[in-house]
């Protein structure tokens with residue numbers, strides 16, 4: 001891998017051109033959830049059947065439960081769709097960061113150093 005951590009997320013995912021195009025023109029809807037970003041493909045007649053939870057790790061769309069992500073090389077269109085929409089990715093990263101802070105605070109209260 002010749003990509004540096006400072007590269008744009010899309011360079012780090014390095015999707016095939018075909019995936020990149022579909023991630024751009026299909027009508028995706030995004031919803032922030034605790035585990036990452038819920039990506040719904042409104043291009044389908046039944047968008048609720050085309051809804052996938054993309055997890056964010058290390059600032060990148062890390063995994064997607066869709067068949068394409070499992071069976072093909074490289075990132076699927078859902079992960080790419082999140083990566084190319086910077087505000088969505090940023091919001092997910094921020095939400096994750098806030099949750100981490102909250103978790104460490106809760107652990108601190110649950111395990112006080114003094115008896």
Ligand SMILES: [Zn+2]
Nearest residue numbers: 064066076078
């Ligand atoms: Zn996917």
